[in-house]
Amino acid sequence: MKNINYLVLSLISLIIPINLYAVSISAGANVWYAWYEPSFKNEMIQKDDIWVTDRKFEMTENANFIYGVILGVQFTENISIGGVFSYGTGWKCKANYIDSGAIYFFRYLDKIERFEGDLTINYRFNDVFKLFFGWKYCAQKGDGGYYYYTSTSPDTVYSGSYSSKTDSNGPGAGFTFKVSPFVNT
Numbered sequence: 001m002k003n004i005n006y007l008v009l010s011l012i013s014l015i016i017p018i019n020l021y022a023v024s025i026s027a028g029a030n031v032w033y034a035w036y037e038p039s040f041k042n043e044m045i046q047k048d049d050i051w052v053t054d055r056k057f058e059m060t061e062n063a064n065f066i067y068g069v070i071l072g073v074q075f076t077e078n079i080s081i082g083g084v085f086s087y088g089t090g091w092k093c094k095a096n097y098i099d100s101g102a103i104y105f106f107r108y109l110d111k112i113e114r115f116e117g118d119l120t121i122n123y124r125f126n127d128v129f130k131l132f133f134g135w136k137y138c139a140q141k142g143d144g145g146y147y148y149y150t151s152t153s154p155d156t157v158y159s160g161s162y163s164s165k166t167d168s169n170g171p172g173a174g175f176t177f178k179v180s181p182f183v184n185t
Helices: 002-015
Strands: 024-035 054-059 062-073 077-097 102-122 129-150 158-177
Touching: 024 077, 062 102, 102 158
Parallel strands: none
Antiparallel strands: 024 062, 054 077, 062 077, 077 102, 102 129, 129 158
8 A cells, every 4th residue: 555655646746846845934023012092992981872971081001012923934935824923911091981961980991911813824926026815813801990970979989890802803915025225236
């Protein structure tokens, strides 16, 4: 049976010319400083509630570092797979609004976390043009608290913990090109 497999592989290699290429793997780190506003802002201020008025939202800590890893695998001279995975934490925000003119709500998030993951399949046409297809995932989570009181009993304050989480994902595609201002002489 082994001899038949070797014979079939030998015949295929004679019929279909294949350029062999050593697979190369690359890894690196990324760090960037991001100004950020969470996707759950509308939830915090009850944007879709018609009975809510005087909405206010503020990022009290709106910038922080995002860091992660970059991974790549080069299969042929023109085909590669890449991934970027990033995480950040430390943003803070607060929101307040009035519900039906009688209840005053205050929400805050002391810790917001963000995770992003990108995977791409890349095809290089030449030294200048590249086409890529991929998938992106982004998750955001915040933990904090809330308190509220009514206009009829402003001395009685109700409080508790508050958290929110959103995630999104979807496909992506793109066409890139490289411009080099330096010319080899």
